[in-house]
Every structure is written in structure tokens, then in C-alpha cells.
Amino acid sequence: MSLSELLRMLVYVVGVMAFVGLNAAYLVLAERKGAGRFQRRPGPTEVGYAGWLQPVADGVKLLCKQLIVPPGADAALFRLAPLLVMIPAMMSLAVIPFSETLVGRNINVGLVFVFAFGAINVMAVMLSGWASRNKYAIISAARVVSQDVAYEIPMLLVVITMLMATGTMNLHEIVQQQAGWFWHWNLFRLDLNPLMPVTFIIFFTCMLAETNRAPFDMAEAESELVAGAFTEYAGMGFGVFFMAEYANIVVGCAMTTLLFLGGWQSPFGVGSGVIWFLLKMYAVVFTVIWVRWTFPRTQFYNLLNLSWKILIPLSLFTLILTAVMMKVLRA
Amino acid sequence: MVAREKLSRLKEKFGTAIQRADLPGAGRLFVFVEPAALKAICQHVFRDLDARYIISIGADDRPFSGKFMVAHNFAFDKESLLTSIATYLPADNPKVDSISDVVPAANWAEREIHDLIGIEPVGHRYLKRLVLPDGWPDGVHPLRKDFAWNQVPEGYDDTREFKFDEPPEGCTVVPFGPFHPTLDEPAHFRLYIEGEMVRGCEYRGFMVHRGIEKLAESVLTYNDIPMMAERICGICGCVHNVAYAQAVESAAAIKPPPRAEYIRTIMLEIERLHSHLLWVGLACHIVGFDTLFMQSWRIREPIMWIAEKISGNRKTYALCVIGGVRWDITPEVKDELRKLLDKLEAEWTPVVAAVSKDKNIQKRTRGVGIADRALVKNMGLVGPVARSAGVDIDCRRDHPYAAYDRLDFEVITEGGCDVWSRVLVRAKEVFESIKIIRQCLEKMEDGPLQLTIKDELPVGRLGLSSVEAPRGESHHFVITGENNRPRRWRVRAPTYQNLQGIPAMIKDQQLADMTISLGSIDPCFSCTDRMETIDLKSGVTKVWTQEELLKLTRTKKT
Numbered sequence: 001m002s003l004s005e006l007l008r009m010l011v012y013v014v015g016v017m018a019f020v021g022l023n024a025a026y027l028v029l030a031e032r033k034g035a036g037r038f039q040r041r042p043g044p045t046e047v048g049y050a051g052w053l054q055p056v057a058d059g060v061k062l063l064c065k066q067l068i069v070p071p072g073a074d075a076a077l078f079r080l081a082p083l084l085v086m087i088p089a090m091m092s093l094a095v096i097p098f099s100e101t102l103v104g105r106n107i108n109v110g111l112v113f114v115f116a117f118g119a120i121n122v123m124a125v126m127l128s129g130w131a132s133r134n135k136y137a138i139i140s141a142a143r144v145v146s147q148d149v150a151y152e153i154p155m156l157l158v159v160i161t162m163l164m165a166t167g168t169m170n171l172h173e174i175v176q177q178q179a180g181w182f183w184h185w186n187l188f189r190l191d192l193n194p195l196m197p198v199t200f201i202i203f204f205t206c207m208l209a210e211t212n213r214a215p216f217d218m219a220e221a222e223s224e225l226v227a228g229a230f231t232e233y234a235g236m237g238f239g240v241f242f243m244a245e246y247a248n249i250v251v252g253c254a255m256t257t258l259l260f261l262g263g264w265q266s267p268f269g270v271g272s273g274v275i276w277f278l279l280k281m282y283a284v285v286f287t288v289i290w291v292r293w294t295f296p297r298t299q300f301y302n303l304l305n306l307s308w309k310i311l312i313p314l315s316l317f318t319l320i321l322t323a324v325m326m327k328v329l330r331a
Numbered sequence: 332m333v334a335r336e337k338l339s340r341l342k343e344k345f346g347t348a349i350q351r352a353d354l355p356g357a358g359r360l361f362v363f364v365e366p367a368a369l370k371a372i373c374q375h376v377f378r379d380l381d382a383r384y385i386i387s388i389g390a391d392d393r394p395f396s397g398k399f400m401v402a403h404n405f406a407f408d409k410e411s412l413l414t415s416i417a418t419y420l421p422a423d424n425p426k427v428d429s430i431s432d433v434v435p436a437a438n439w440a441e442r443e444i445h446d447l448i449g450i451e452p453v454g455h456r457y458l459k460r461l462v463l464p465d466g467w468p469d470g471v472h473p474l475r476k477d478f479a480w481n482q483v484p485e486g487y488d489d490t491r492e493f494k495f496d497e498p499p500e501g502c503t504v505v506p507f508g509p510f511h512p513t514l515d516e517p518a519h520f521r522l523y524i525e526g527e528m529v530r531g532c533e534y535r536g537f538m539v540h541r542g543i544e545k546l547a548e549s550v551l552t553y554n555d556i557p558m559m560a561e562r563i564c565g566i567c568g569c570v571h572n573v574a575y576a577q578a579v580e581s582a583a584a585i586k587p588p589p590r591a592e593y594i595r596t597i598m599l600e601i602e603r604l605h606s607h608l609l610w611v612g613l614a615c616h617i618v619g620f621d622t623l624f625m626q627s628w629r630i631r632e633p634i635m636w637i638a639e640k641i642s643g644n645r646k647t648y649a650l651c652v653i654g655g656v657r658w659d660i661t662p663e664v665k666d667e668l669r670k671l672l673d674k675l676e677a678e679w680t681p682v683v684a685a686v687s688k689d690k691n692i693q694k695r696t697r698g699v700g701i702a703d704r705a706l707v708k709n710m711g712l713v714g715p716v717a718r719s720a721g722v723d724i725d726c727r728r729d730h731p732y733a734a735y736d737r738l739d740f741e742v743i744t745e746g747g748c749d750v751w752s753r754v755l756v757r758a759k760e761v762f763e764s765i766k767i768i769r770q771c772l773e774k775m776e777d778g779p780l781q782l783t784i785k786d787e788l789p790v791g792r793l794g795l796s797s798v799e800a801p802r803g804e805s806h807h808f809v810i811t812g813e814n815n816r817p818r819r820w821r822v823r824a825p826t827y828q829n830l831q832g833i834p835a836m837i838k839d840q841q842l843a844d845m846t847i848s849l850g851s852i853d854p855c856f857s858c859t860d861r862m863e864t865i866d867l868k869s870g871v872t873k874v875w876t877q878e879e880l881l882k883l884t885r886t887k888k889t
Contacts, residue, residue, distance in 0.1 A: 039625035135505050139527075139842070215619065215691075296691050297619025299843040300527060 024243035025055035065235030077131035082240035084124035088117035089247035110171035129229035140228030155206035157315035175263030182267035389444030436711030576651035582794025606801035655781025696750035700848030714803020719752035
């Protein structure tokens, strides 16, 4: 391995970590500011200019707190769980192309890579619940597992649909296929599958559920389960879970952008670049925040009903439809 | 007259078991009966005459008549009659037949009498401690007259624990409270969970120990008590303040001047407005919908400002004294209040329209926390919980007090028996309150705010008062006494009855629905826990100020 390659790797690792860290910190602020505006109040304003240093203050506060491992908890697993939530999000970002040239590793199975690491998330939350030895945490862990399993299925069915439509698992190529005006984006490719917008909505819903965001925040449901799986975590242990939630949102929104919204491609066919990727991604992130403050939390059983009775049959149908269309079009 | 007719029916059926009766005025009936016939009479009144159970009161009457007293209060809502069926018990080893198997709603009240007065309800099936802390020594009853208000009982045992029932087969016990994000005040529910289903629960509450009733009958005076009474509850304090004053006025046959009655009405309705808006916010927070939570609290805030303008305080209004009120509604406040009501109506109308069409909120609340007519009757549930089950009761109309008999308003009922109906009832009651305040401002006549009371209040009279709090009926029972203070004052907050309905409301429901079911009765634990006695190790000789008492509520031991 040459020195320049090593240097590139180092820069990229630092870059990804900084990107995740900054995003996690400032998305929290964006969420709080956004929530404030939705509710006709200003949100945090005290720390720094218009509250811009609030995440720093929050971080310092969390860092100063004692990390408590409750007696009876499995200390090793208890400490491991936050890492297991954070690391997959960072790993995923290594293969996500920000632009034509800006990518950590352009590998052929990028699509599978991201979803494989995304699945670790479930195990980490389950571990945290189990290791805490707390009833709220265990109920929450059980909920998270059944919720994430339920939503993993329609999500992966959608991914298979996309895979069939694009014919590649390389994220770079998937985006390249969507070059040109915005009707070349997968979202609008009705010739591949007339139900493409529906597929998009299924994917987006599953993404919300997978990242445990309201209205699907069963894991935390503070009015029922105190803080769910994170009840026993103090200080930065909790902080890491909190940041990982936003890191996972970033990954989820990035994947939405890549698969459906044309990645770094400009909607007008010219001037493509990283700016378009970031614009689209943050637009999706904003939608995620918007949804949270618009809908009440669903009950757990309604959540599972939604997945098993509506989303899975629908996504199966789009999958079959795509397959049939491909056969018909090719023939 | 209704009271006379009820009395003659009772006399017809029970003959000499009715020792004497007292009909002090319209809408009140006191019947004194033989202890042995108490249960049968209560059963007849509750089941055959279809009265609504309010509360049971125990009193230590030994210094005056040498006996203990137990009274069961019932209401005939359609006939505007409040009645009290009382009996006297011998001074040593007092026992009374428990009525809780025929009137299930009396469960807590009888346990409370057992704890605080030491009268044993014979045949009670669940005679665990209700009010006293677990470590309190057996056989010491703080509301007896020979127990001084500042006495420290011997033998307090910190290590003693409450004996909970065994959970049913296959269930896990999940503790809910005393510290939990949806509980603003301490209470403990031991939930029996099977998977995600709640199979039952056991309640242990009464963790806010203040000893207000004991202080009232041993330290405070008639006109001190209203100020203490409103500190019973942080949200519907004015209700207790007015209810107490009215109970004493009813015992002493005092009629406050009309202007005072209108001002009382206005303040009660202002309180209902801010309480209902607060509840809508909290309920939304419980179902994870913080946006409406913030919105409804924003709409609520100006109500607090106008309350401050009238009384000097956002919450504790210090409104009533016996025979009148202390604050006037000046012409400028009147104008401001009118403007505020217009603004409130303009802002609340779209919120109600949006909420009543929202599918998501309906999905979360329909068919959840069912309290049907039978449960309302058996557990004596009141207020929006009863009205959401189509039980048309409202003390403002049924037992009119203050200026309500001169006002025109509707009692909102719904038929869903669920949380959704309770949301609708409360949301619509806001408009009725606005209507009531507008009429009061219109009709209010000039005149004095208070009566000048020169004579001492008569001794040994009984007074009842029911006031419709935002959460339901608040009922106060007073026996007037010597030294310018009552002998006995019993407060029954609406949550006291509504909480007893909770185990039935959450049974066989999802855990996710438990919190909103509990939230839907708008529980107010401080109200319910209002009594209990003096702190254990402190202040043996000094006179307690209110600040010190407040401080006491915040530290477990001083």
C-alpha cells in the first residue's frame, strides 16, 4: 500500500468521524430549533449566538457526568452496546458516495454492505436492554427487535426491487444511471415500475421505523417506558445512543437520496456535484424531523399491523410487478 | 319537598332504625340511623333509590358525644339532593359493618377511616393500609382527638414494607411510579404484565403527606382554612377553597352576597379553562404528540395572566373567606377578560376542529380505557369520566352553588366510554366555560363582596358542599366546632373516586394504552393524598407557618 493511499484512508476516516459527529451534534440542534418553530416558540437561544453553541454545552454536560453501570448489569455488554450502535453508522458512510469522486471505498456490493451494517443496530439496542437488567429496558428491547424485524422485511423487499431495476449493487453506478434531468431519478422512473413513488414511501416509512424515530419511537416511548432500552444509561453512554440515532438518520437519508433521488445528480442535468447530494439529503432529514412533530406516537400493535398487513404485501406486489414489467419490456 | 319524601320512604321501610333526621334547607338531608341498620339502608339508597355514592367520613366525636361517628354521603343528582347517612358508634373498640361489598366505591374511604380514626369496617375484603405510611405503628390513629397535631408516635419502623398481593400466574410485575415521566406526582402502580398486556394492578399511593385536615381541626381557624384548602391541589385549588367556604356557609346558614357568588363562579370557570387546556396538552404529550402539547399550553398562558391580574397569583387565588370573597373584578379587568375570552375562543375553535378530525389521535384513544355506566355507578366515578360514558351529572347544574342557578349552560356528554370521548368532553367544555364567564360579566350586580359576620358560628352543625372541579365533583364535609374552627373537615377530591376505577379501566389492555388511560381521568394525586398526618421527628412545640409546611412536603424528614 502506497503512502498516498494510506494518507487518503486516514483523511477519510477522520472525515467520516467528523461528519458523523458534527451531524449528530447539529441535527440535535436543528431538531430542537425545528420543533420549536413547529410549536411557535424559538427553541434554544441562550448558548452562543442564537443558541448555536447549545450542542457543545450539551456534549460537555454529558461528558462531565459519571458513567454508572447498575449493579446486576452485565458490565461488558452494557458498555459495548453504545459502540455497537455508533460503529455501523460510521462504517456505512465509508461506502456512501457523496459525489462522482468523493467516496471512501467504491465497492461493488455497497448496497448490501450498508444494509448489513444497518442490521447490527437492532442487536445493539437489544444488548443494551438485556444488559441493563431493567424491566422497562427489556420490554423496550423486545419491542425494538419485533419492530425492526418487521420493518426490515419490506425495506429489503424494496431494496431487491431497486436492485432488479438498476441491475447493480454498486452505489456509484446506481447514481450514475440517474444522470440527466430529474425525471431520470429512480423516484420518477415509472417505466421501470409504475408504483415507484409507492415504493419510495414504503422505503421512507421503513427507514423511520428502523431508526426508531417518532411516530415509531417504541424503543424510547418515554411516557410508557421511561427511556426504554436506554433507561439505565448515564452521561455519554446515553449521549452515544442519542448521537447514533442521528447518525443512523443521516445514513438512512443518504440511502434514500442515492436510491431514489439521484444522489449527487443535479435535477437539471448540468452542474452535478456534492452540493446536490447534501441538499437532497438534508431535505429528507428535514422531512424526518417534520414527521416527528406532526404525528402522535402509534401504539405498538398498530405499528406491527402496519408492517405485516400493509407494507409487506405492498412491497411484495411492487417486487413482482417490477419483475413482470422487466420480462414484458425485454420481450 | 324531595328531602322529606326520601325521608318518609326510608322511614316506611326501616321504621325505628332511623333515629332522627335533619333537614337544614333545600337540597340537604342528614339521617341518623342505628349502626346495625346502616348497611341495609346504604344498600337500599344506593341500589333501589339509585343514589350516587360520594364518600364515607369517619369522625372522632368522643369529646362531644362520647362516641365515634361514621357517615356515608350519597347524592340524588336528578333531584338536587345531597344526603348523609350517619351513625354513632361506641367509644371503645368501634366497629361498623363494611358497605364496600354492596357499594364497591366505598373501598378506599373505609380503609381510610380504619387508618386514621381506627374504626374497623367489618367484612371489608381488602383491609390493607391506604393512607398511613408503611412504617407507622399499628393502633395509632392520627385523626383521633387524643392524638395531638404535633405528636410523634412511638415505634415508627422504617424497615416495614407494604405487603403486595402475589401477581397472577405467568405475569411479570412492572413497577409504574412513584417516579415516572408521565406521573407528575408520586403514586405507585404495580402492573401485572403478560407480554405487552396489562392483566391487573395494585395501587399504593398517598405519598404526599401534609396533614391538612388535622391542622384544620386543631390549629387553623375558619378563615385560615380556605387558604390552606387551595393548597390541596396545584391545579384546581380554587375549587377546594370555594367548596370549603360553601360547606361552612351551608352548615351555618350564611348566604354570601350575590356579587361574591358571581366572582366565585368566574374564578372557578377561569380555573376550569386553564385546567382543561393543561390536560389536553398533557394528554397529547402522553401519546407522543408534543406539538399540540406546546400549542395548547401557549393558548392557556393568557388565562394565567388574567388570574394573576385579579388575584395577584397565577394559581393560588386566596379567593374565599366565609361569607364572601376577597377580590373584586374591576371594570378594566372586566374589559380585559372579555377580550381574552374572544381571543381564546378564536384560538381554541380551530384546535378542536383539527383534533376532532385527526385520525391518528382517534386511533390512539378510541376504545381505550373503557369506563362504562356500570363502572361509573359502582366506583362512583365523576366528572368528564362519567360524562364520557353518557352519565349526565354535573354539580353545577345538579346541585347549584354560587351563581350557577342564574346561568345558562350545557352539560356536555358523550357516549363512547373511552379516552376519545373524554378528550371531546373536555375540549367542548372549554366553550361552555367561556359562555358562563361572559354571562357572569353581563349579569354581575354591584354590591358588597363580603358579609360582616358578627356572631360566632353555631357549633356541631353539619355542612356539605359539592363543587364541580375540572376533574369532577369535589365534595367537602364539615362539622362546625368550638374555638373558631371546625371539629371535622373531610375533603373528597374527584381523583379519589376516579383512581379507584383505574384497575378496571386498564385491565386486559396494551401496556402502551395504560398511560393514556390513567391520564384520561386527569389524575391529581396531591388532591387525593391531601391528608395524612404530621411529620414524624420535627417541630414538637412551634407553630407551623405555611412556608414551613411547604418545605416539609419537600423533605422527607426534617
